[in-house]
Amino acid sequence: MKPLIILLATFLITIIILWLSGKHDYQLAARISMSVMLLFTAVGHFAFPKGMIKMIPDPVPFKKALVIISGLFEIVAAIGLVLPDMYTWTGWLLIVFFVLILPANINAAIHNVDYQNPDARGKGLGYLWFRVPLQLFFIGWIYWSAIMQ
Helix, strand or coil, X not given: CHXXXXXXXXXXXXXXXXXXXXXXXXXXHHHHHHHHHHHHHHHHHHHCHHHHHHHCCCCCCCHHHHHHHHHHHHHHHHHHCCCCCCHHHHHHHHHHHHHHHHHHHHHHHHCCECCCCCCCECCCHHHHHHHHHHHHHHXXXXXXXXXXX
């Protein structure tokens, strides 16, 4: 829920700033807001690595490395989304990324993982009713703002 709030709030703030500067570029505002959201979510990879590791399904090896790499990827993608020559490629990579991390989110819901407190119980399966459509929303947001020109 926090990433969605950050995405939408940053989008509105960015639109206002762009309007005040005489620009009406909704796709740029969407890319900037996704960049801010990705920077926010990247922090979780480094602040809560134990919980993030628990989210990854058991058969997947090198969990700690994947958590670090995916956090670094989110930072690089946040930068790539605001670079004119990079945002389309970054958009495609982010779509693949969002598809690849969905199993971790499903696994976390099935096993009640609270990534911020790995010793506590997470939101459970009910969370999937929000999380799966949210992943699809993020994919659509990226497609519209970075790929569809």
